[in-house]
Amino acid sequence: MKCTRCGDRATVELRRHNAAFCVADFLAFFRRQVSTAIGKYRMFGREERVLVAVSGGKDSLALWDVLIEEGYETSGLYLDLGIFEYSVESQAKCQAFAAARGVPLIVSVVADAVGGPVPIIQKVTRRPPCSGCGLSKRYLMNRAALEHGFPVVATGHNLDDARSRASRPRCRPLTRSWFGA
Amino acid sequence: MKVVLRNPRREVELPGPRRVKDVLRELQIVPGTVLIIRQDELLTTDAMLDDADTIELRPVMSGGGSGGVAPAGRRP
Known part of the structure; x- marks a missing residue:
């Protein structure tokens, strides 16, 4: 081919x-x-600062890379979910990415903001891990955007993620959020 | 040829030569739900595979998903 x-x-x-x-x-x-x-x-203009929520995975880091290359003023936001070695490795990947491109990375620790890491949230709420985790992440993304003066939050999802989201009840974000690639 | 699959990790031996799309059909894997990798190189579905080849079929997933390879006829 x-x-x-x-x-x-x-x-x-x-x-x-x-x-x-x-x-x-x-x-x-x-x-x-x-x-x-x-x-x-x-979605947003050249003059608007974009807070890119990154997990350390391919989708969000690819989005961040494209926005940097396109000349947008961006900062990464990494949420430390407190999921043991997984979170340690994910944060290290985000830090290495930011350092290699000379862009800022904000790190927000879920446990500091909501009283416990995701594994504890799961036990306390007795909800599926993605449920409590998703709620916490949405809140912390919006809060970080407001605190640091970003009018736009960008998250990198693929169509599978978008389809999954579309089937759930929606809540209106405090800032404009957009799906990435 | 050796075909390495994941979730769960396993290996399947298939006779060659044959095209990638024929391997996927035999294993009931929907094209587009996996990356086809041979020696750190991506292959398209028309690529020809020899008896001596080793390929990996790596499921495409996102958001920490843990799904495996989707069977034929079902969207991932």
């Missing part, structure tokens, strides 16, 4: 777009998709 743009060997196949790309052209395509979506849906 050949790259739709340059004709070299493709490594990524996107059936939804009836296209295939080599690595370089896939990255260009991905960046263009994000940029186009921000403009098309009037």
